[in-house]
Amino acid sequence: MANVSFILLYVDDVEASVAFYSAALGRPAAGSSPTFAMIPAAPGLMLGLWRRDGVAPPAGPAGGGEIAVMAADEAEVAVTVARWQALGAPVAQAPMQMDFGFTGVVLDPDGHRLRVFVPAEMQARQDAVELEGAAV
Numbered sequence: 001m002a003n004v005s006f007i008l009l010y011v012d013d014v015e016a017s018v019a020f021y022s023a024a025l026g027r028p029a030a031g032s033s034p035t036f037a038m039i040p041a042a043p044g045l046m047l048g049l050w051r052r053d054g055v056a057p058p059a060g061p062a063g064g065g066e067i068a069v070m071a072a073d074e075a076e077v078a079v080t081v082a083r084w085q086a087l088g089a090p091v092a093q094a095p096m097q098m099d100f101g102f103t104g105v106v107l108d109p110d111g112h113r114l115r116v117f118v119p120a121e122m123q124a125r126q127d128a129v130e131l132e133g134a135a136v
Contacts, residue, residue: 007041007067008048008114010059016109017049023087024114025069041067052110066113067104073118073126074102080116089114096105 011017018029018037029111030038030046035054041047047067052059071077078095081104085091092113096103103117 005044006046006048008050009050010055011049011110012052014049014051020087020109021047025083062111066115068115068117069094071116077102077104077116077118
């Protein structure tokens, strides 16, 4: 089976997107040109930022998907959303509880959604540990 090695986002301004994602992910670009850049997203996974007007076949509008990163707890979700907002990302969803976990969403310079979340299963484990500690 093939492994996913790249996620490609079509962007209007490669330089602005590199600045945003390098700061948001805490990793510098591994390679860049005026029309394309790569940022390490995770071990074995690269985020490619491709200038929209050079994509073949032509790309549709942004916003049909999202990139998600997992946080350790609710506090990290809130801190991450605030950090991304400080980078100029509009908040599309303030941190809140949903059925799958605690989450928040911002928009990158092209309107792509960037989500941070802690899964409900991790929250349940954290709550159980806190209850055990309180009972001692």
